[in-house]
Amino acid sequence: MxxxxxxxxxxxxxxxxxxxxxxxxxxxxxxxxxxxxxxxxxxxxxxxxxxxxxxxxxxxxxxxxxxxxxxxxxxxxxxxxxxxxxxxxxxxxxxxxxxxxxxxxxxxxxxxxxxxxxxxxxxxxxxxxxxxxxxxxxxxxxxxxxxxxxxxxxxxxxxxxxxxxxxxxxxxxxxxxxxxxxxxxxxxxxxxxxxxxxxxxxxxxxLNSNQLQISKEIVWHKHVAFIVISNEYLLNELSRQEKTYEIKLKSEKFIINLLTQKFFGFTLFKF
Structure with missing residues (x-):
């Protein structure tokens, strides 16, 4: 065994x-x-x-x-x-x-x-x-x-x-x-x-919000490439779902903006 x-x-x-x-x-x-x-x-x-x-x-x-x-x-x-x-x-x-x-x-x-x-x-x-x-x-x-x-x-x-x-x-x-x-x-x-x-x-x-934020930032710092690439994949998938996912699409774009602004100093999407 x-x-x-x-x-x-x-x-x-x-x-x-x-x-x-x-x-x-x-x-x-x-x-x-x-x-x-x-x-x-x-x-x-x-x-x-x-x-x-x-x-x-x-x-x-x-x-x-x-x-x-x-x-x-x-x-x-x-x-x-x-x-x-x-x-x-x-x-x-x-x-x-x-x-x-x-x-x-x-x-x-x-x-x-x-x-x-x-x-x-x-x-x-x-x-x-x-x-x-x-x-x-x-x-x-x-x-x-x-x-x-x-x-x-x-x-x-x-x-x-x-x-x-x-x-x-x-x-x-x-x-x-x-x-x-x-x-x-x-x-x-x-x-x-x-x-x-x-x-x-x-x-x-x-846990308070600051402590959770610290944990999330550690994850983002360690795996930023994976996270950004994965969010791009999700956006492409969601864009094919038409209006049913319109709100979520905007939410995912917002996440991408937060990540790219945090780590690279620019935003990808304008609303």
Whole structure:
């Protein structure tokens, strides 16, 4: 079998951690390891992790001084033995068949870079988490894949891992752009295999507009060529859709103007 490494960073999420780890233990796919990364958490993460290490030797535990989510994921992936990586936040869960279904797809398509699935919310909000179908060009505008997509460790290594400068979130969006912008296939399973916990306060909800802007600017600086080219592609596609997309076309032109003005000092379109 092909080994997969499931990386579970934890910071102040010890109360939820057993639910995430149980969903790992319940996998029908058996060739896995699960690396719990204590990101300098002040709660009882170490004690909780210790119980699971005793329960099954496929669980592993490491500690680092608090460095943020990207740093914690990188620390776990660095020591991972699996060919494939599955990041799992400590407050989320996966279905029992997620890994086995994903590995089957990777075996079918050697050009496949990412496998993900349908998602469902639970906690303070319930119901299907509706995300637009993956499209490489649209990836430059918004994230289309949640954090727990499955990919090869070699691709993580190729792009230098998760960007530790992304301390204010959007690290998943930047990472997907990094590994996918030069090509490769993406497949979404037609099954709900990921369960996203919605809480009243989470990392993304507590960010202010300035912090989000900092994260977006990092993405734009790193991937400006891809973003500009992709927006031009979208504009060409939208222009063929006639008036139905007139408002969106103008919006996309506005985005292009913002990007070109920011990085090159000129605007492409006049309204």
């Amino acid at each position: 092909t080994k997969i490494s499931i990386i579970v960073p934890c910071y102040n999420q010890a109360q939820y951690l057993p639910h995430a780890l149980q969903s790992v233990l319940d996998q029908t796919y058996t060739d896995w390891e699960c690396i719990i990364v204590n990101d300098g958490s002040p709660d009882n993460t170490e004690a909780v992790a210790g119980e699971w290490i005793t329960k099954d030797t496929r669980f592993k535990y490491i500690y680092q001084e608090n460095g943020g989510l990207s740093s914690a994921r990188n620390a776990g992936i660095t020591i991972a033995e699996g060919e494939f990586i599955l990041p799992l936040d400590a407050d989320d869960r996966i279905s029992t068949d997620y890994v086995v279904l994903a590995i089957a797809e990777f075996k079918k398509d050697s050009c496949l870079k990412v496998v993900y699935c349908k998602a469902e919310k639970f906690g303070d909000e319930t119901g299907e988490w509706l995300l637009p179908r993956f499209n490489l060009q649209r990836l430059c505008i918004q994230n289309l894949i949640f954090c727990s997509g499955i990919y090869r460790k070699s691709d993580w290594k190729r792009v230098g891992g998760y960007d530790t400068n992304m301390v204010y979130g959007l690290e998943d969006w930047e990472f997907w752009i990094a590994i996918l912008k030069d090509g490769g296939n993406v497949f979404r399973l037609d099954s709900t295999c990921f369960f996203y916990r919605v809480k009243g306060e989470s990392m993304i909800t507590v």
